[in-house]
Amino acid sequence: MTKNNNTSSAKKRDNKGIMLRLGGYVVSQWHLFVPAVIFTLLSNQLSLMGPRYSGAALDAIEAAGGVDFPTVWSNVARMIICYAASALLSYVLAVIMIHLSQRIIYKMRRQVFEKLNTLPVGYFDTHPTGDIISHISYDIDTINSTLSHDLVQVMTSVYTVVGSLIFMWQISKPMILIFVFTVPVSILFTRYRSKKVRPLFRARSKKYGELNGYAEEMLSGARSIEAYGRQDVISERFSRRNEDAMDAYYKAEYNAALLFPSINLINNFSIAMVAIFGGILYMYSQNGTFAAGSMLFISLGGVAQFVQYSRKFAGPINEFSNILHEFQSAFSAAERVFRILDEESEPRDAEDAAELKNVKGDVEIDSVSFGYTPEKQILKNISVKASAGQTVAIVGPTGAGKTTVINLLMRFYDPDTGVIRIDLVPSLKIKRADLRLAYTMVLQDTWLFHGTVYENIVYGRENATEDEVKAAARAAKIDSFIESLPDGYNTVLSDDGVNVSKGQKQLITIARAFLSDAPMLILDEATSNVDSRTEIQIQEAMDSLMRGRTCFVIAHRLSTIKNADTILVVKDGTVIEQGSHDELIRLGGFYSSLYNSQFS
């Protein structure tokens, strides 16, 4: 796919570019697309021919010398064949289109997902998960329905309109004049109404969304509402929103109620006109005023055909504005999808990036400064050194920049200035994957995926043996719990899995960390919402994980902090104090005052 560089501030959407790019997907499936086009044309041609034969049959019925049966039968037979073939073809077409669109959609979803995994962590920090999900599901779905439905619809419509016009032209040229009047009226009217009604429908969905949101929000607080006896007050507020939503609904429906009957009116009006002019022409044709072959001549069958074609002809024209709208929304959906595909991936490793082998574990952060945005610096000129096997405890208030240090160590972000060295090699000169694999990381928010316990642990090192997995679970002191589960290691961890508590999930991630067995460790000590006993278990597991590794710990526990080789006290992005526990207490600064406050 071509790289799109025109992400300029131009607000106007590049419809042409998007269309070409979407077209590219369609063309890549040409072996399905070409038959689809052919089948569309054939199927429509066949169904357009139906009324011709019924008209001919009718004329044969009305023939001067009584019913001309052979002609009637042959025409009826033709009708049946045409319609049957048309139905068959249109089903085959539907199947082809489903395959076509599903292939494209599958490919697009896959591209988006694979793209996601190459994006820098920053993308996920700045884009809510809900948005990402809506691109990969809702937006791609919108494109899907346009591809599988509207594309055929457009081809069909154009063909039907043109085909009907040609046939009508052949039947009676003067009567076409009726449509010179009704078609523009119909198009203008639908366009005008849709423009007027669409914002009303948008308002309706918005109000509905708000109402649903409010209901969800309040139900989540049902117990508090009960405890405070506020049911009536909240119901009253809900009713107000309910009323708003229903008013918006009514407004939209009220206005939309005009559209369908009016279109019907225009169509019926055309038919009335066909009846009048067709009737008059037929009358003069019958009494011989218009000779057969004259432009004004029309047979009864001709009138019948004309009515049928005019109905066929009207359908697509009424749909015109809807389809246009569908295409618009498909384009904006495609634009959002393409925007993800065009995001900058994590930069490639430098040309001279080395592999990292036999890591000792000396880490040096050397005068590093960093900010997520150029305006706001989070870390200012930080330096710290950890020799192999040493522990660095990072402490400080929330928002001081503790997590940022970890982001830089893992190269989720790169420093603006300064260097981080591993075994004296600057981290930018190391292959990213190698560098990251040199660390084991245990974060506060435990991340487990939908799968078995075993799969979640072995995630730490895919080629590990079953014994190694069990050993890791043992080291994390979670083995006996796992074995007590109904399916042991094969128990599926699902979102609604009530069987595993938060603390136990934490222990499973620690087991995963044990298995990955990297020389360096990054640890974010969890504190919240685990009961005290599990907490003790987690502490023990973490302590044994730390043994023999270079550790960076965002520390909350006093014992970790006290035992650390270096304590880094971070406040407002700068290291304000640095040293061992005893040194810092002796210093009598920020750390010592905080330390003492908890005993007061």
Next chain:
Amino acid sequence: MRKILSYLLPYKKRMAIGFVIKVSGTMAELFLPFILTHILENVIVTEDVGKIVLYGGLMVLCAVAACVFNIVANRMAAGVTTRFSKSMRAELFQRTLYLSSADTDRFTIPSLESRITTDTYNVHNFIGMMQRMGVRAPILLIGGISITLVMDSALALVMIATLPLIFITVYSISRKGVPLYTGVQRSVDDMVRVVREDAQGIRVIKALSKNEYENRRYDRVNRALAGQERKAGVIMGVVNPVMTLLMNLGIAAVVAVAAIRVAKGLSSPATVIAFMQYFTLISMAMMSLSRMFVMYTKCAASAGRIAEVLCTPSTYTVTECEKTDPSDSYISFDNVCFSYFGKKRNLDSVSFSVRKGGSLGIIGATGSGKSTLIKLLLRFYEPDSGTITLDGRRLDSYSREELSCRIGVALQNDFIYADTVEENIRFGRELSKEAVISAAKLAQAHDFITAAEGGYDRLLSSKGTNVSGGQRQRILIARAVAAKPDILILDDSSSALDYKTDANLRAAIAEGMQDTTLVTVAQRVSSVKGCDLIIVLDKGKVIGSGSHTQLMESCPEYREISDSQMGGAFLD
């Protein structure tokens, strides 16, 4: 369904008028092909152009009438539907809030949510459609059939023969589609889940270089989804071609039979033209009727789910009870046992008592029954055995209002909603601004509230995501104390506060609310240390009770917890 339809009763007059208008409109439409045939068959022979124009004009008139009547009827229908759902949904919501906790657990919150949103929406759509198409379709059908029967009964029968086929096709395939689309939806959920997991675990994935693994994991669900969608599409794709085919075959049959009948002088060619048009109208009507049947099954299921909530009887009863002397115990539990599902005992023979103005601390591991105890005290659930008394009266003699007036409570992970800080503290009660502010001061929240832009008028987001955990807890505590309750319950509601703020809070409560009986549930020993009575819960049983010093000596579990917490949430 009957229960739900009863909400339509107030509008029966309007609906009747709408019905009449709709019928008139549809009838007008039905006359069009009739007049057309009349022109071709009878008027043209008179060779009177004026007459042709006259009858043509009549057609236009019918078309206009059909249009106007349909618009008016549709608008009236929208009005009725709107009012219907308004009242139904409002009542459903209110009933939902009044459900007992046991019933709420049984229904589950997500299910209740979807009843209020999706299910009412389904019913709404059906009621709307019923008024619009439910009238039009049968009339087009019956009217069309009657007119054609009058015009030429033999031809009409040919046509009618195809109708059951159309109905069966559309109905059976659409029915088949429902489970297929449920399958698709499940696959979509799987796919979304993997994407969500991937986005949330991106750091771990990158740390372990698991791109390939994740791509494979995604590919599995993506493939499954594409397969499901394809299957559903291939089956549903049958409907349109078959429908169109049946309709067209019907026309062919009409033409063929007409030929025979015209030859016998039983019918006229112009009738065939009318038939073709009636046939289109009738088949369309048939199609929408079949669709309505499918929608009906969906609507009936939704209506059933709504009615289930509306018909759940209130289990909240108030018994008579003599007031006994409350002298030394204000809140007391006497041998209280309780179980959520009747299997495991969640509370097992719990007994204790607290004096008025005293303080009770409850500590224990997750799942030990701390929050259950609080829920019983709030009468969210009734104990299986044993008695709870409050101020000398059995708890079940208190009405909802009485109880909620006496108790102020801040629950664990409690409820903050999208509104101002002030309103979140007030929580819909009649409290003066001064009361709100003094509550905030007591809860140590005043300073951070006024420091932020907007102060008390600052808008909080849903679930309070735009304030920190500690700030959230203080707002909740302010809410709990604002009405100066007799009993203040803090269920793990100061866990995110730093030690200093927590201590200040406790001092402020002790000073400002001397007559209030305080119940504190906590994980941290420091939060309950100062209580008159502390009970230690383990698996629903009281394994220790007494003051801090007593427990440090007598209860090894308590000591263990206390020791492990030295250092606590340091520096956070």
